[in-house]
């Protein structure tokens with residue numbers, strides 16, 4: 138059943154804030170997963186995102202099959218590469234790195250993924266992915282060989298997000314990068330949100346309840362947190 142995107146839209150119209158816990162197969166120890174998922178299930182998390190910049194073939198499949206046994210929350214792939222696609226998940230963010238100018242990450246990887254995607258029944262959600270500089274190089278930047286967009290050129294980011302919407306993308310993801318020193322600034326979130334009709338995802342560097350609330354207040358519909366959950370499980374309790 139392909140309903141993840143429809144459910145995101147329904148939650149937004151009900152004014153519910155969405156929160157994804159990002160699990161990187163490269164960093165998550167399977168032995169630790171059960172305990173981690175108990176924390177997730179008892180928290181305000183609404184989605185599980187799975188993905189990373191450097192993940193070994195089949196690692197995502199193994200991880201997602203265990204996650205599915207431990208939670209009823211939707212599991213959405215947020216892949217760093219084509220090898221991270223598995224039909225055990227509920228949906229796939231079909232990411233186009235529209236902040237960059239590397240054709241591989243605008244269309245190349247997408248074409249490469251079709252031999253897998255055409256044979257499985259995975260919900261595919263076209264997503265405009267926009268990397269914003271945060272003071273230090275990110276893994277996305279290194280892996281994709283692209284430059285992030287400048288923090289102080291908000292208009293250029295707004296135009297890029299809207300171009301993504303006009304191209305037919307269903308979500309826009311503003312990304313400061315995993316472990317970013319600073320999250321995306323609220324002014325940028327609110328300006329992008331004002332311009333868009335489609336939902337806005339914000340992630341990277343969010344480490345406190347206050348930062349999470351600021352992102353929602355500025356207009357983020359769905360916030361993604363990875364590092365803060367990985368580093369300190371009690372962060373789940375702080376969000377209650």
Ligand code: 1GP
Pocket residue numbers: 159312313314315316317339340341342343361362363364365
């Ligand atoms: C990274 O936006 C996500 O792609 C989450 O970032 O790990 O900094 O929470 P953090």
